[in-house]
Amino acid sequence: MKPADDSSMAPPVRMLIQLHHQWDELQNLALAIIDQTYAAALEIVGGVRDAASGIVTLSRPIDPADPDSPVLTVHAGATHCYVAFNNTRGDADAFAKYTTSKGKSKPTHCLDLATISISPGSLHLARTGGGGVGRKNRANVGSSRRELAIVDAIVSRLDALIRAEKELLRKAAAAACGSFPKMAQINEVFKVLQEMRREMDLEAVMRRRLQKRRVVEEISGGTAAATTAQNSADPTEPLTKRMRTLRVVDPRSRSRVEVLERTCMSYDR
Numbered sequence: 001m002k003p004a005d006d007s008s009m010a011p012p013v014r015m016l017i018q019l020h021h022q023w024d025e026l027q028n029l030a031l032a033i034i035d036q037t038y039a040a041a042l043e044i045v046g047g048v049r050d051a052a053s054g055i056v057t058l059s060r061p062i063d064p065a066d067p068d069s070p071v072l073t074v075h076a077g078a079t080h081c082y083v084a085f086n087n088t089r090g091d092a093d094a095f096a097k098y099t100t101s102k103g104k105s106k107p108t109h110c111l112d113l114a115t116i117s118i119s120p121g122s123l124h125l126a127r128t129g130g131g132g133v134g135r136k137n138r139a140n141v142g143s144s145r146r147e148l149a150i151v152d153a154i155v156s157r158l159d160a161l162i163r164a165e166k167e168l169l170r171k172a173a174a175a176a177c178g179s180f181p182k183m184a185q186i187n188e189v190f191k192v193l194q195e196m197r198r199e200m201d202l203e204a205v206m207r208r209r210l211q212k213r214r215v216v217e218e219i220s221g222g223t224a225a226a227t228t229a230q231n232s233a234d235p236t237e238p239l240t241k242r243m244r245t246l247r248v249v250d251p252r253s254r255s256r257v258e259v260l261e262r263t264c265m266s267y268d269r
Contacts, residue, residue, distance in 0.1 A: 013175040017182050020168060022189040023111060029161055029193075030114040030125045033154055037081040040150050041074055054078060060147045062206065070121075070209070072147055083151060084122030085202060109192060118195050121205050123154070151202055158197045165190045 041056040042049065049056045055077045062085050063069040075082040107115035113129035145152065169190060172183060198204070 013171050013177055014180065016168065017172060017177060017180055017186070020182070020186065022165070022186045025161060025165075026109075026116075026189050026192060027111040027114050029157060030111070030116055031127060033157060034076075034079070034081045034114075034125050034127055036153055036157075037074065037083065037150055038076040038078055040153065041076040044146055058147050058150075062148075062202065072151070074147055074150055078127075080124065080126040082122070082124045083154065083200070085151075085205060116192070116196070118192075118199055121199055123196055123199055148202070151200060155197065155200050158193060158200065162190070162193050162197060165193060 038056070041058055044058060045056055055075065058074040058076075059071045061069040062072050070085055072085040073082070106117075107124075107126070108118045109116040110128075113127060115126045115128055117124040117126075165186065168186065169183075172178060172180065172186075177183065
């Protein structure tokens with residue numbers, strides 16, 4: 001059997017890699033999410049925004065059944081969006097570290113027209129140059145999920161691009177193109193996408209939060225019986241069930257989350 005790179009499929013794969021614009025894909029994604037989040041936020045508030053800045057700020061408890069639930073915060077404008085669900089109740093200004101001139105946080109990734117800042121449970125995207133994706137992007141905020149639908153839409157876009165990048169990486173591996181010079185950059189973009197996706201995984205973040213609370217309770221001197229009970233039952237199960245009840249099924253779609261526009265990304269394959 002001939003090596004994979006000697007087969008007829010190898011040259012086309014190399015060409016796919018050469019023509020692939022991974023940083024443009026990431027940048028277009030960031031700009032699309034900014035536009036999509038702002039449009040969705042405006043829809044939720046009926047077009048009302050801050051008169052001076054044009055900013056829309058939304059917040060809601062992630063788990064309404066939990067009085068200590070963190071709050072989902074969405075801070076959206078024409079040039080940036082900030083989405084976080086690691087804030088405690090009353091802390092609606094966490095975005096200031098990204099949006100004020102005295103902010104201390106530097107972007108995690110700087111692109112030509114956008115910056116990406118990723119931190120635990122939060123994502124901040126900013127447009128740094130003119131232009132955009134040139135399309136109207138909206139989340140399905142007409143459902144009872146409202147603000148949570150914004151997160152659903154972001155995750156949907158991330159998943160679509162992650163699938164495309166993963167498929168390209170799979171083809172590259174099958175054609176023994178892993179050492180191709182451009183592969184390092186494609187892998188880097190893939191890791192950025194995975195990191196963004198991880199921090200926007202609402203259920204995973206809430207599971208980590210409950211696990212941390214469990215450890216604190218045990219360290220603070222909980223009784224052995226309570227600890228045993230906690231160990232015997234999955235404390236995240238009730239939360240997961242509640243989170244799922246917030247998902248609205250659109251009868252016109254087989255998916256559990258209906259996003260009006262799945263993705264605006266175009267792939268130069």
